[in-house]
Amino acid sequence: MAHDVQNYNLDQKFDFNAGIKKSLLTILGIGAALLVIGIVIAMAGGGHAEEGAEATGHAFHWYERLFANVWINNVYFTGIAIVGVFFFAIQYAAQAGWSAPITRVMLSFGNWLPYAALIMIASFFLMGHNLFHWWHAELFDPNSPEYDSIIDGKGAFFFWPMEKGTFPIFYIARMVIFFGFWVFFFNKFKKIAAAEDQLGGDSHWFKMRSWSAYFLVFFAVSSSVSAWDWVMSIDTHWFSTLFGWYVFASWFVAGLSAITLLTIFLKGKGYLEMVNENHIHDLGKFVFGFSIFWTYLWFSQFLLIYYANIPEETVYFVERLSSDVYGPFIFVNIGMNFVLPFLVLMTRDAKRHGVFLKLVCTLLLVGHWVDFFLMVQPGTLGHNGGIGFMEIGMLLVYGSAVALVVLGGLAKGNLLPKNHPMLEESYHHHI
Amino acid sequence: MERDTHFILGVYEDEDVLLHAVKEVRSTGVKIHEVYSPYPVHGLEHVLGYKRSRLPIAAFLFGMLGTSLALTMQFYMMKFDWPMIIGGKDFAAFPDFIPVSFEMTVLLAAFGMVGVFMVSSNLKPWAQPRIFDVRITDDKHVMAIDIANNSSMEVEKIKEILKSSGATEVNNKSFE
Numbered sequence: 184m185a186h187d188v189q190n191y192n193l194d195q196k197f198d199f200n201a202g203i204k205k206s207l208l209t210i211l212g213i214g215a216a217l218l219v220i221g222i223v224i225a226m227a228g229g230g231h232a233e234e235g236a237e238a239t240g241h242a243f244h245w246y247e248r249l250f251a252n253v254w255i256n257n258v259y260f261t262g263i264a265i266v267g268v269f270f271f272a273i274q275y276a277a278q279a280g281w282s283a284p285i286t287r288v289m290l291s292f293g294n295w296l297p298y299a300a301l302i303m304i305a306s307f308f309l310m311g312h313n314l315f316h317w318w319h320a321e322l323f324d325p326n327s328p329e330y331d332s333i334i335d336g337k338g339a340f341f342f343w344p345m346e347k348g349t350f351p352i353f354y355i356a357r358m359v360i361f362f363g364f365w366v367f368f369f370n371k372f373k374k375i376a377a378a379e380d381q382l383g384g385d386s387h388w389f390k391m392r393s394w395s396a397y398f399l400v401f402f403a404v405s406s407s408v409s410a411w412d413w414v415m416s417i418d419t420h421w422f423s424t425l426f427g428w429y430v431f432a433s434w435f436v437a438g439l440s441a442i443t444l445l446t447i448f449l450k451g452k453g454y455l456e457m458v459n460e461n462h463i464h465d466l467g468k469f470v471f472g473f474s475i476f477w478t479y480l481w482f483s484q485f486l487l488i489y490y491a492n493i494p495e496e497t498v499y500f501v502e503r504l505s506s507d508v509y510g511p512f513i514f515v516n517i518g519m520n521f522v523l524p525f526l527v528l529m530t531r532d533a534k535r536h537g538v539f540l541k542l543v544c545t546l547l548l549v550g551h552w553v554d555f556f557l558m559v560q561p562g563t564l565g566h567n568g569g570i571g572f573m574e575i576g577m578l579l580v581y582g583s584a585v586a587l588v589v590l591g592g593l594a595k596g597n598l599l600p601k602n603h604p605m606l607e608e609s610y611h612h613h614i
Numbered sequence: 615m616e617r618d619t620h621f622i623l624g625v626y627e628d629e630d631v632l633l634h635a636v637k638e639v640r641s642t643g644v645k646i647h648e649v650y651s652p653y654p655v656h657g658l659e660h661v662l663g664y665k666r667s668r669l670p671i672a673a674f675l676f677g678m679l680g681t682s683l684a685l686t687m688q689f690y691m692m693k694f695d696w697p698m699i700i701g702g703k704d705f706a707a708f709p710d711f712i713p714v715s716f717e718m719t720v721l722l723a724a725f726g727m728v729g730v731f732m733v734s735s736n737l738k739p740w741a742q743p744r745i746f747d748v749r750i751t752d753d754k755h756v757m758a759i760d761i762a763n764n765s766s767m768e769v770e771k772i773k774e775i776l777k778s779s780g781a782t783e784v785n786n787k788s789f790e
Contacts, residue, residue: 482712489709492701529674531666613656 191457191610193601197449199594207583207590214579221573222249243567250310251563252573256581257306258413259437259555261299262430263585266438267292268369269402272395275388280605281465281612284457287598288449289442290376293369294592295585300362303413307358311351314563317341317419320348334419341416357412361405368398376600383602406431414555417562421499423484430558432477436520437551439470440544445589447537447544454598460535461612467534471524474547478521502561508569509561512553519550552578620788621647622772623746624757624781629655632755635779636661639757642775644767647760650750669727669734676726677719684718685711744789757781 225245271289274282282289312318321329323338338347341354371394379387407427415426423429443466449455488496503509524543533539553570560568600606624639626632632655639646640663649658688711692698697705732738747756759772773784 482709486709486712490701490703530670 191599193599193606195454195598196596197454197590197594197598199590203590204587207587210579211583211587214576214581214583217572217576218580219576221571221576224571225249225573243564244313247313248564248567248573249577250306250313251560251568252577253302253306253310254314254413254563255552255555255559255574256577257299257303258430258559259434259552260295260581260585261303262434263438263441264292264295264299264589265365265402265406266434267442268296268365268372268398269406269435270438270442271372272368272398272402275392275395276399278392278605280608281462283603283605283609284455284599285442285446285462285466286600286603287376287596288446288455288593290369290372291445291589291593291596292438292441293365293372295588296362296366296369298584298588300366303362304355304358307355315416315419316562317416318351323348337419354412354416357408361409364401364405368394368401372398373596377596379600379602380597385604387602388604406434414558417559418499418502420495423488423496423499425480425484429477429480429484432473432480433551433554436470436473436477436547439466439473440547440551442466443470443540444544444548447541449598450537457610459612461614462609463537463540464531464535464614465612467528467540470540470544470547471528471534474520474524474528477551478517478525481517481520503557506561506566508566509557512557512570516550516553516557519546520554620761620786621746622759622761622769622776623783623785623787624759624776624779625747625749625783625785626755626757626780627753627782628780629755631780632757633657633661635757635776635781638779639759639775644759644772644775645763647758647763649755649757650746651755652751652753655755669731672730673723673727676730677723679726680718680720680722681715683722684715688714746787747785758787 222245225248267289271286271293273279274286274289316322317334317337318341319329321327322331322334324330325335335347339353341347341351342349343353345352372391375387375391375394379391410427410430414430415422443463446455446458446466447463450458485500488500503513523546527539527543528534533543556570556574624635626635629651632649632651636646636649636658640661646662649662651658689706692711693706699705700707700710703710746758747754750756757776759776761769761772764772776784
């Protein structure tokens, strides 16, 4: 044990070869094809056209479903990207030694952030008016029959300092600031990491720890507020005090699953030899623990609303549970994100062996996409939503695009923090 | 425990020496009764070849027992024995039962695990502890070898093996 001598290749780099690229592009192509089929079906009516007249007063258009899909994936994959950076920062703030060889794997997910920022801001300008009920000027006009005093009361949260119902400058400013700082912190981490690789010494580690602490403080606020902005404001009347945490938990589980999957993938390709089943076990424990944490938050939100039975709160669940479209997915959501991972990952062996973890992490990645689907679609599409070709296609397109960007970013830098002061400690990690 | 039991004790000063000694002694075919140390020695149970504890299985079963007891109790009380309308819900309002079921699961899993652990490690209040050497609570590691379990080997030979593996002392110990 203590006498073994390690001869690991610390200069290894991930080779993003044509084979991997080709298979990702194939998935992208399949996704795009499914998406086109989905769009064609939606344009042809999809069987819902005659039910178009909504309570909100405007007819349903096929492109609204496309918009809702873009938004689900924007929020979902932004979450995975930022959780990669967040988990990286946690390792440094907690002075964790065991995770040293996989810190760069976590950080690589941040490569999606600049793209996520551009797509999200652009799609907000293009689609926000359709997605967000609150962006309708007549809601704020006391003389209009559509006037809504509750939304009028919340208007300043979106439109301040402009007049309500005009241009949501405060909302957009928050979006820009959050993404701006997230990308800034990500680049800062990357820069310090590159300097550490070149120069060595532990001063970079201390610097990284300080910046991680700053980031965590910022993320604590921004993750919650972004959840209210991007997800909760879709159901404009409704609110839940733990919604920020709930969205964060969903992001965190999805992000952890993605990190675990990528680590196992890299190990399978022959990289990261020093990452053994003890490290995998720890990742598995994180996935297991936080999928229970997500369930705890989901259920806390549900139980209090169910028990108190206040109409303005129950509307969120009534909209979902009493709907033929979304009702079954509530149970799919619980089954995929709690019951199956809980039962499969319960034993020690399942957390230590890649096969079970691969299965559960894939399940959780799809499951948490379903979770976001359930958050976004009922409020934007009503009974015109559902999971069809368009949803699957869009998920595949986004997923493979994110994988291309993340792996591309990973291939650029060193795969291992070769001058990390705790690398030696992580070799001997044993649980 | 009625019959006389005789042990040979190897006393070790250093945990690294101990870990290698355990490997060495086991490789000669001597069966080790138990190793005592003042603090947990990392990797000791591994070199001793101990199988993983089956305690988690007991915990799971007791947890399941807790869940089913809690659910049975609540459904029976709320639906059949004394139905009450609470908050306008159904008599059998499943979501309301989950917190209690969770608590009962944790409670019985914990109690069951502690109970099973105590039974399996003979931790009853009237148990007479067998103290091999008082220094195992201070600064010495002690490897105990049951002579009855190693009847194929001569005592002198075992003592030699212990000495050559790095034991600073080799003692005899008998219990009534």
